[in-house]
Amino acid sequence: MKHASIIPILLVSLLDVGTLFASPRNTDSVFVCRDTDSSGKARAVWPAYYYSLGLESLNKARNSEGRERTEEIIEAVRNFQDYIRCSESVGVPVSAVFRWNKALAHYYLGQWKDAISELDLAEKSDPNFRETYILKGTILLNSGEYEKAATYLEIHLSKFSEDPDFYYLLSSAELALKNDAKSVLYLSSLRDLIKQKDSNPKYPEFVYLSLGKTYFGLGQNTKALFYISGYLEMRPENWEIRFLLAKILDQLGKFSQAKKQLQRILQEIQGNSSVELMLGEMYFIESRSMAAGYFEDLKKKGKLNKDGVLFGLYSVLNSKYSEARRILFPLKERFPKRLSIRLGVLEIQKRDPNIDKKEYIRELIEVASIALQSQLTTLAETLLLESIKIGEEEKLDTKILAEQYDFLAGVYEQSGSVFRSIISVRKAILYASSTEDSKKYELHLAFLLRGNPPGKIQESEEIIQNILKNDPNNHYAYYLLGIVLFQSEKLEQSRGAFEQAIRLEPKSSVYHFYRASTLEKLGRLPEMEADLRKSMELDPENPIAYNYLGYHYSEKGIRLDEALDLIRKAVELAPDNEAYQDSLGWIYYKKGRVDEALLHLNLAFQILQDKNEYDPTICEHLGDVHNERREFADARRFWEKSETLFQKKEDKLRIREKLERLRTNPVSNKS
Numbered sequence: 001m002k003h004a005s006i007i008p009i010l011l012v013s014l015l016d017v018g019t020l021f022a023s024p025r026n027t028d029s030v031f032v033c034r035d036t037d038s039s040g041k042a043r044a045v046w047p048a049y050y051y052s053l054g055l056e057s058l059n060k061a062r063n064s065e066g067r068e069r070t071e072e073i074i075e076a077v078r079n080f081q082d083y084i085r086c087s088e089s090v091g092v093p094v095s096a097v098f099r100w101n102k103a104l105a106h107y108y109l110g111q112w113k114d115a116i117s118e119l120d121l122a123e124k125s126d127p128n129f130r131e132t133y134i135l136k137g138t139i140l141l142n143s144g145e146y147e148k149a150a151t152y153l154e155i156h157l158s159k160f161s162e163d164p165d166f167y168y169l170l171s172s173a174e175l176a177l178k179n180d181a182k183s184v185l186y187l188s189s190l191r192d193l194i195k196q197k198d199s200n201p202k203y204p205e206f207v208y209l210s211l212g213k214t215y216f217g218l219g220q221n222t223k224a225l226f227y228i229s230g231y232l233e234m235r236p237e238n239w240e241i242r243f244l245l246a247k248i249l250d251q252l253g254k255f256s257q258a259k260k261q262l263q264r265i266l267q268e269i270q271g272n273s274s275v276e277l278m279l280g281e282m283y284f285i286e287s288r289s290m291a292a293g294y295f296e297d298l299k300k301k302g303k304l305n306k307d308g309v310l311f312g313l314y315s316v317l318n319s320k321y322s323e324a325r326r327i328l329f330p331l332k333e334r335f336p337k338r339l340s341i342r343l344g345v346l347e348i349q350k351r352d353p354n355i356d357k358k359e360y361i362r363e364l365i366e367v368a369s370i371a372l373q374s375q376l377t378t379l380a381e382t383l384l385l386e387s388i389k390i391g392e393e394e395k396l397d398t399k400i401l402a403e404q405y406d407f408l409a410g411v412y413e414q415s416g417s418v419f420r421s422i423i424s425v426r427k428a429i430l431y432a433s434s435t436e437d438s439k440k441y442e443l444h445l446a447f448l449l450r451g452n453p454p455g456k457i458q459e460s461e462e463i464i465q466n467i468l469k470n471d472p473n474n475h476y477a478y479y480l481l482g483i484v485l486f487q488s489e490k491l492e493q494s495r496g497a498f499e500q501a502i503r504l505e506p507k508s509s510v511y512h513f514y515r516a517s518t519l520e521k522l523g524r525l526p527e528m529e530a531d532l533r534k535s536m537e538l539d540p541e542n543p544i545a546y547n548y549l550g551y552h553y554s555e556k557g558i559r560l561d562e563a564l565d566l567i568r569k570a571v572e573l574a575p576d577n578e579a580y581q582d583s584l585g586w587i588y589y590k591k592g593r594v595d596e597a598l599l600h601l602n603l604a605f606q607i608l609q610d611k612n613e614y615d616p617t618i619c620e621h622l623g624d625v626h627n628e629r630r631e632f633a634d635a636r637r638f639w640e641k642s643e644t645l646f647q648k649k650e651d652k653l654r655i656r657e658k659l660e661r662l663r664t665n666p667v668s669n670k671s
Contacts, residue, residue: 032044032045032046032047032090033045033046033047033085033086033089033090035049045086047083047086047087047090047092048083049086050079050080050082050083050086051079051080051083051098053075053076053079053082054075054076054077054078054079054080054083054101054102054105055076055101057072057073057075057076057079058072058073058076058101058104058105060072061073061076061108070109073105073108073109074109076105077102077105077106077109080098080101080102080105083098084102093125094121094125095125095126096122096123096125096126096129096132097122097126097129099118099119099121099122099125099132100118100119100122100129100131100132100135102118103115103116103118103119103122103132103135104135106118107135107138107139112139112142112143115135115139116136116139119132119135119136119139123136127159128159130160130163133152133153133156133159133160133166134165134166134169136152137149137152137153137166137169137170137173138169140152140173141169141172141173141176146173146176146177147173147177149169149173150170150173150174150177150179150182153166153169153170153173154170157170157599158593158595158596158598158599159595161595161598161599161602162193162197163193164190164193164194164197164199164200164203165199165200167186167187167189167190167193168190168200168203168206170182170186171183171186171187171190171207171210174186175210175214180214180217180218181574181575181576182575182576183210183214184211184214184215184576184610185575185576185603185607187207187210187211187214188211188606188607188609188610189602189603189606190203190207191204191207191208191211192606192609194207204234205231205234205235207227208227208228208230208231208234209227209228209231209241211223211227212224212225212226212227212228212230212231212241212244213228213244215227216228216244216247216248221248221251221252221375222252223610224248225245225248225249225252228241228244228245228248229245232245239265239268239269242261242264242265243261243262243265243274243275243278245261246258246261246262246265246275246278247278249261250278250282250374251374251375252374252375253374253375253376253377253378253379255282255285255286258282259279259282259283262275262278262279262282263279266279271303273303276298276303276310277308277309277310279294280294280295280298280309280310280313281309281310281313281338281339281340282340283295284313284317284340284343284344285339285340285343285376285379288317291313291317292317295310295313295314295317298310299314307327308327309327309328309331309338309340309341311327312324312327312328312331312341312344313328313340313344315327316328316344316347316348321347321348321351321352324344324347324348325348328341328344328345328348329345329348332345337370337373339367339370339371339374339376342363342366342367342370343367345363346363346364346367346383349363357390357391357394357396358396358397358400360390361387361390361391361396361400361404364383364384364386364387364390365383365384365387365403365404365407367383368380368381368383368384368387368407368411369407371383372410372411372414377411377414377415380411381408381411381412381415384404384407384408384411385408387404388401388404388405388408391404397433398431398432398433399431399432399433399434399437401431402427402428402429402430402431402432402433402437402441403428405424405425405427405428405431406424406425406428406440406441406444408424409421409422409424409425409428409444409448412424413448418448418451418453418454419453419454421448422445422448422449422454425441425444425445425448426445428441428444429441429442429445435470439467439471439474439477442463442467443463443464443467443476443477443480445463446460446461446463446464446480446484447460447480449463450480450483450484450487457484457487457488460484461481461484461485461488464477464480464481464484465481468481473504474504475500475501475504475505475508475511476501478497478498478500478501478504479497479498479501479508479510479511479514481497482494482495482497482498482501482514482515482518483514485497486514486517486518486521491518491521491522492522494518495515495518495519495522498511498514498515498518499515501515502515507538508538509534509535509536509537509538509539509542509545510535510539512531512532512534512535512538512545513531513532513535513544513545513548515531516528516529516531516532516535516545516548517548519531520552525552528552529549529552532545532548532549533545533549536549541573542573543569543570543571543572543573543574543577543580544570546566546567546569546570546573547566547567547570547577547579547580547583549563549566550562550563550564550565550566550567550570550583550587551563551567551583551586551587553566554567554583554586554587554590557590560587560590560591563587563590564584564587564588564591567580567583567584567587568584570583570584571583571584571600576607577607578603578604578605578607578608578615578618579604581600581601581603581604581607582600582601582604582615582617582618582621584600585597585598585599585600585601585602585603585604585621585625586601586621588600589601589621589624589625589628594625594628594629597625598622598625598626598629601618601621601622601625602622604618605618605619605622614641614645615645616641616642616643616645616646616651617642619638619639619641619642619645620638620639620642620655622634622638623635623636623637623638623639623642623658624658626638627658627662632662635662636659636662639655639658639659639662640659642655643655643656643659
């Protein structure tokens, strides 16, 4: 991984080179050094004379190659060392700019340890000299010290919070460390920065490709599609990435678009077996008639491997089920999640007169689950309805039918069909073969009813209360009741429900957290704090309680050091969460560290922009920080945005008061 492209070959010197080569008129000056020329004759020189020789050698190296280039850089280092010796002898301070130039020479020679030493001295000399941090970050990355690079750059990010090169290096380090959340955070920030200012022209490609691959790895295919498509607009000839685009489209169930991408690749790279295989499997999943023609064409070209997936699927289409069984059943064991293979196996089993109906139903349900993972909700629904039809016709175990209907409810839920989901859950309740199963499905129904739509929160509460009459030890039912009561503003009853859930399941961090949120609404703050700390203790890797308590302290203006530690922990656990970044920015603001506050509030804002969303509190906080920095136009812009987003009258009034103070007396306006 090389990052040297962002480092300029030579920092332009502002010194008068002609003067530097001249001998000092006053050789008794304390600011000159004794030296000998090439003939051995004694002379007096300024310290900067050696500096200029070093810069000249670096300039020559820039236009040289191979051994000549190396020799010029070695000569530059010698002159830079003479400059240090001369400067120290006459008491002239060595600048950060010089240290950076010397470090750059060491870097080019591969003497990275020496380069780092010089950069450490440069940082001490001038903590605000940007190039020091860029070069050091680059060296740490190129030497594979990704953790050190990320830590070092993060520590100093607030000084250069609008510097694209900083975000490029940071995101490169996090990508190398496979820290997906932080990679997305810094890549998104870099994306927004390069829209605003000139930067390395390669950055847009880097950002879009990296974000696309990262989101694909996270299974967030819609976002992956956006960024990979954006990258291909810049690099349309990258056929490897176009194949990745086809995979993303395939997983999103966009078969026609995926096929177009695969066909485009085949036009340029004929006979690509990976592309042909994927295209064949897609045809089989989407349309058996189209698949038949495609396979026949491959067969004519001699491209159907008789032991391969496509030949097995081809055999299914031609009703040669024994041949298909020979190929596909072993492949199913090797690739149990491969949808085309599982669909082929289903076709074989469907025509097997000796197949056990329960076994076939299990296969249908498993394949429906695989289809759902690929967001093929229609296919998943079709398979489940077929399994339900067989179960009802054969009068099979109602327990299985209930599970099928509950699964179907989940499919409808994922596709946004809430009312169809409710109907399916009611069917599951009808078929439930035991009291325990019935309670499970009724709680699922209560969970669905509490949403909006359908907005039947009263019915939801009644269902849960009825369950608890017969099963007073059901901790999940108490937990769900607590949520429903909280939504209805029945705070004391909500607290009581969470109390019962905790009594029955004291080791649930979630139950403690939700009781804490109710206790805060009731003004019982010491108890709230105790519950939040218990939640942290039970699940130390869950960031939500750290952020909640830290933000509470910051809003109250108390225990700010502890609040900072708590919120830092939340951000460390979930750096791509806008609420946690907002909390961290806000606590920095409360502590008077406005540069760091602005950095994290901007990150929070950028995370939301990536989701095409806005948050009134984040906008208000950004307005407050810009106002503190006397950036009044930005303060007004964010406060006005905040006012349009807030719904409550008291929030709108607070923002209007800030805007009015800004209008009448911006200098004295404080938030």
